[in-house]
Amino acid sequence: MGKKTAWAATIVGGSLVALVAAALVVRPWEVPEPVATPTPTPEPPPAAVLTGADAGAPAPTADGVRDAIDELVEAAAFGGAISASVVDVGTGEQLYSYEGATPTIPASTTKxxxxxxxxxxxxxxxxxxxxxxxxxxxxxxxxxxGGDPTLAIDADGFFPGAARLDQLAEQVTEALGDTQVSQVTVDSSLFTGPVHGPWDDDIPGSGFVGPITALMTDGGRIDPDPAQGQRSSLRWEEPDLAAGVAFAELLGVSADQVTIGSAPPAVAGDGDSGGQSDQGESTTDPTGTPAPPDPAAPGAVLGQVMSPPLLRLVETMLVTSDNALAEGLARQVALHQGEPASFAGAAAATTAVLAELGLPMAAAEIADGSGLSRDNQLPAELLTDLLAQAADPAAGEPLAGLFAGLPVAGWSGTLAGRYRAGEPDPTGVEAELRPAGPGAGAVRAKTGSLTGVNALAGLVMTADGRLLAFALLTEEVPVAPGPARQALDEVTTALLECGCR
Incomplete structure (x- = not known):
């Protein structure tokens, strides 16, 4: 498998084969004849999914794609407003565009x-x-x-592999020795600006996201429960203070001794905490060896815990469509670009970085990192250009990391309940109870959903083994999301089933 298809995986499973044995009635004075155990007949393995692209597959044509999906793109379920684009990843050729250059609300495909x-x-x-x-x-x-939304209090955190406050507290206790902690100050000044984005009024209290601060645990969730997914609980009104209270408890400090403030400048020579200070500098012993800084000196680093690598954070953000995580990552882009770590700064920085990659950002408007804002406006062609570039081996890392987090149709993340056979449930709630449809396991895509908005952008393989990037953005969908989602699934399934030549 070449670089171009390094993201692909083959998921193979098996099933148990039942063994049927004859029923025997055994009397105490009788010895039963031995019964031969039948040799089980092996079942054929299930069809592979997410297989690699065939570099020698016949190229689809624009006419073939149009014949396959044109009528489906005009489905009544979309409400008459759709921006659609399909690109051949192998060649970069635009095969289909239906208002593809028209900026449209992208919802969570913004991620x-x-x-x-x-x-x-x-x-x-x-x-x-x-x-x-x-x-x-x-x-x-x-x-x-440090802007890590996945930070956990202990081993029961919401995000897998997260950094933990209990481990940080252990480091602090060891560093201070006999010194008793009496006060905890919370410094969340890394992020600036408003804590809520340019969102609909009902978004902040919805459970889908909370205030965005540089310090929070479990994405700001009050009672995190990974089993309930994205909307697992309400969020703290002051997630930074709540994290500080949790940390204080681990150190044996009462909640009333937790305040919001700022950290002193770092001890000189300590590069981890940034900055320098004349206080608490290292001294030199008679042998000329620098002595370690006094752990009680203002600004001395007492402990540090690290998040999982960004690749894993991006994967988690995409597969679960986590909004707090998306906003935190967007601010990391702002910090890299020297912009304020705010909604506006993150939007400007994201636009600049993507423009440096050669993506057509002139028609794009970005208002947040999660896609919750209706002020976001993206053309479908921008999303297919991004996906095609990420899949191009000439572009190399790191953009190929996007594919690890794209949900698999009928299988994982926000697509687990999609691509189902039968009539769609208008609410979408009972979707997972229906059997898998033909696109299940063969489409990998990011979903997007707001009231009246449904979107889907990702990758699909044609019947001939050609990899296509697609984006479908709709913004005038009737309130019930089920039919629109089913219609989106039908468009991509049509691409899957055709050679499109």
Missing amino acids: LLTGAAVLAAHGPAHQLATVAVAGAEPGEVVLVG
């Missing part, structure tokens, strides 16, 4: 841009640090947020 920008800016291995430093007052510990 594809956020993921691409943060991977391009920082690289897939970059990690986010949460640091504890000594405060200006004796016994004061400052918890400094």
